[in-house]
Amino acid sequence: MINWTLKRSPDPSHTEAPARVVTEQLAGRGVAVEVLRAVDLPIGPGVVSEAVREGGAWPAVHHKLLDAEILVVASSAWFGHPSSVAQRVSETDDEGxxxxxxxxxxxxxxxxxxxxxHVIGELQGALADIGSTVPGRAWTYWHLGPGPGPDCLEEERGRDWSHRTGRAMAANLYGVARAPAERPVGAPPG
Structure with missing residues (x-):
């Protein structure tokens, strides 16, 4: 899981709270799970596999992405768009x-x-653009509607629904992830 929260560790991440439901469900099915908080890593904006600046962490994250069978991305919504940290990750191979x-x-x-x-749609579109298969109902969210208010770690309202959809998301991701082992989906022709 790549968490695109704006908060650095060890500050609590309200985005990580509902994502943890998904990762715990996946771990319960025997999936090895690793959580990366992108804001803690020196990742410069760019669309290449190499570090865009000296000491950049993107090559190591890229390697983990290529080794993963399941990718969960988590982002806060900001004026109806993914966090600015989310916009640092995208790329193609040498053949485009x-x-x-x-x-x-x-x-x-x-x-x-x-x-x-809207944010889910933007991120699912980006994930499909980099070649991922996005199963139906492979999303969950938590929010209290327009305007400022308490965060999900402080508010019970909506939490049960968010957790139910998170468990469904994990089940759908796990179910669909098993298929490529038998019938791999290759990269499209360059």
């Missing part, structure tokens, strides 16, 4: 083909404003 073929992916969104479905 997507790098994430034969993988499945899903999305977690949090925020105190409306627009979660």
């Amino acid at each position: 083909r997507p790098v994430a073929s034969n993988r499945v992916a899903g999305v977690v969104v949090t925020g105190n404003e409306d627009g979660a479905h």
